[in-house]
Amino acid sequence: MTTFLVTGANGKLGRHVTQLLLEANAGTVIAASRDTAKLADLAAKGAELRRADFDDPASLAEAFKGVDRLLIIATDSLGSGQRLRQHKAAVAAAKAAAVGHIVYTSMVKPETSAVTFAGDHLGTEEAIKATGVPYTLLRNSSYQENLFLSLPSALKSGQWYSSAGDGRIPYIAHADCARAAAAALIKAPLNQTLTLTGPELLTTQEIAAQASEATGKPLAVIPVTDEQLAEGMAHAGLPEAIIPMVVSLDTNTRQGGFDILTDDVEALTGRKPSPLKAFLDANASALMAS
Numbered sequence: 001m002t003t004f005l006v007t008g009a010n011g012k013l014g015r016h017v018t019q020l021l022l023e024a025n026a027g028t029v030i031a032a033s034r035d036t037a038k039l040a041d042l043a044a045k046g047a048e049l050r051r052a053d054f055d056d057p058a059s060l061a062e063a064f065k066g067v068d069r070l071l072i073i074a075t076d077s078l079g080s081g082q083r084l085r086q087h088k089a090a091v092a093a094a095k096a097a098a099v100g101h102i103v104y105t106s107m108v109k110p111e112t113s114a115v116t117f118a119g120d121h122l123g124t125e126e127a128i129k130a131t132g133v134p135y136t137l138l139r140n141s142s143y144q145e146n147l148f149l150s151l152p153s154a155l156k157s158g159q160w161y162s163s164a165g166d167g168r169i170p171y172i173a174h175a176d177c178a179r180a181a182a183a184a185l186i187k188a189p190l191n192q193t194l195t196l197t198g199p200e201l202l203t204t205q206e207i208a209a210q211a212s213e214a215t216g217k218p219l220a221v222i223p224v225t226d227e228q229l230a231e232g233m234a235h236a237g238l239p240e241a242i243i244p245m246v247v248s249l250d251t252n253t254r255q256g257g258f259d260i261l262t263d264d265v266e267a268l269t270g271r272k273p274s275p276l277k278a279f280l281d282a283n284a285s286a287l288m289a290s
C-alpha cells in the first residue's frame, strides 16, 4: 500500500488535498503540519498525523519516515527571505528519508518571472531535481481566490488601478489545484513539470467586465505605471514591505510572465478546470461585502 504525506495540511490547499486522498482510498494518508492539534478533523476521517515544520529539520526526519509519495506545499513565508531555505530543508529531508516521489507546488514560468518570490520556486525546483528523487513539479497559476485581495475595494470605488496593461492571466480555482495535486500524488507522473492553468487567459479589462457582470456594479480599469501603483498602495496604507511584491505581480502580468495555457489540469484530473466567471458568479455577494 502506498503511503502519502502532505505537508502544510492545516493550510487551505493541504487540507483539501488530504481530504481528496482520503476520499480516493489511495493508501495510507499522513497529514503533516506545524501544529497537528489543528488536524483533528482529518484524523477523524482516517489520516495519520505527524508534526512537520520546515524550520525544524529534526521534525522532518521523523515525519518523512516510510513515506512513498510526498507533497511539499510551498510555505506562506513570502518575502521573509527564509522560504527557499525552508523548502530546501524539506527536500533534503525527503532525500535522506528515501522518499520515493516528490510533488511540489511551484509557480508559472519561474525562470523568467518578474515576481519577487519566483526565485524561491525556481530554487526549490532545482533542489528537487538535484536529489535524483523522482518528482512532479506543479506550476500553479494564480488562484481565482486571490481576486479577493483586489476586487472588493475596486468594486467599492468602481476603479481598478492596474499596471498589468494588456497582460493575461489564466486564473485557476483553488479546488482545481487541489484536485490536480491529489491526482499527481496518485499517478506520480515521472519527472514532469506541469503547469496548472484555468481554461482561459484574461486581461485585467476582461476580468473587470466579468466582475461587473457578476455583481452588477460598474468597474473601470485605470491604467497606471508600476511606480504610480506603488504610490497608491502606500497612500492606501499597504505595508511598505509587501508593496514591491504586489506590484511585481502586475509587472509580471504585463510582461507576459503568466501568459500560458495548458491542458495539464484536465490530463491529471479528467475534468476541465473551472472558469473565472463561475467563481465570480458564486462569490458576487462576498466580493461586494468584503
Ligand SMILES: NC(=O)c1ccc[n+]([C@@H]2O[C@H](COP(=O)([O-])OP(=O)(O)OC[C@H]3O[C@@H](n4cnc5c(N)ncnc54)[C@H](OP(=O)(O)O)[C@@H]3O)[C@@H](O)[C@H]2O)c1
Pocket: 007, 008, 009, 010, 011, 012, 013, 014, 032, 033, 034, 035, 052, 053, 054, 055, 073, 074, 075, 076, 077, 086, 105, 140, 141, 142, 143, 146
Ligand atoms: N498560486 C497562487 O495564486 C497562490 C496564492 C497564495 C499562496 N500560494 C502558495 O500556495 C501555498 C498553499 O496555498 P494555501 O491556499 O493552502 O495557503 P495557506 O492556507 O495560507 O497555507 C499556508 C501554508 O504554509 C505552510 N507553512 C507555513 N510555514 C511553514 C513551515 N515552517 N513548515 C511547513 N509548512 C509551513 C502551512 O502549513 P501548516 O500551517 O499546516 O504548518 C500552510 O500549508 C501557500 O503557502 C503559498 O506558498 C499560491
